[in-house]
Amino acid sequence: MARHEAPDATERRERSGWGWFALWLVAAVAVGLVVKTFVVTPYVVPTGSMRDTIMEGDVLLGERVSLYFGDPEVGDVVTFDSPLDGETLIKRVVAVGGQTIELVDGAVHVDGEPLDEPYVEGRPTYSLSDLPGSAGVTYPYVVPEGCVWVMGDNRTDSKDSRYFGAVSLDDVTSRALFIYWPLDHVGAL
Incomplete structure (x- = not known):
């Protein structure tokens, strides 16, 4: 003989199913927010200041976890809050706290040595102080401790530390990992 459930039991099971769905949905959103806040964040690049390394409109992932264990290093591509207006910018770390920056005949020198910067593709580097x-x-400019000196790879079209000075480590928001969109630009940074 077939067992029939009372309408009450069926309704309770359906409500229970929706309850589990809602619980999973809330948990998924919470995990997503935690990951975005503390682990990785997508960024859309609005300008050509990092051209040809990163192009306008590229979408990249920046990771935050390593910043809890160590400061950015020379050569890292980082995102940070602009000292001017708080907008998120992306640039390359050229020097760290305690190092001395000089601009000599269109080249960047750190601690008296010219930087090897193949990514600038011959574009000269000049002061933006005027x-x-x-x-x-x-x-010469000595980068304060607790700060980094950042510059765009497209030196002729980048307002960077030459314009706004050193960036506090507290304002660095991520290390750029890789470009994931558009597909023809996909690659590690």
Whole structure:
């Protein structure tokens, strides 16, 4: 003989199923927010200041976890909150706290040595101190402890530390890992 459930039991099971679905949905959203806040964050690149390493419109992932265990290093591509307006920017770390920056004949020198920067593709590097609104950085410039000196790879089209000065480590939000969109730009940074 077939067992028939009372309508009450069927309704309770359906409500219970929706309850589990809602619980899983809330948990998934919570995990997503935790991952985005503390682990990885996507960024859309709005300008050409890092061209040809990163192009306008590229979408990349920045990871945050390593910043809990160590500061950015020279050569890292990082995202940070702009000292000017809080906008998220992306640039390359060229020097860290205690190092001295000089601009000599269109080349960047750190601690008296010229940097090997194949990613700038021959674009010269000059001071931006004479631009309206700049921080008036003078050279040689010693990067304060707890800060990094950042510059865009596209030196002729980048407002960077030459314009706004060193960036506090507290304002660095991630290390850029890789570009994942568009597909023809996919690659590690």
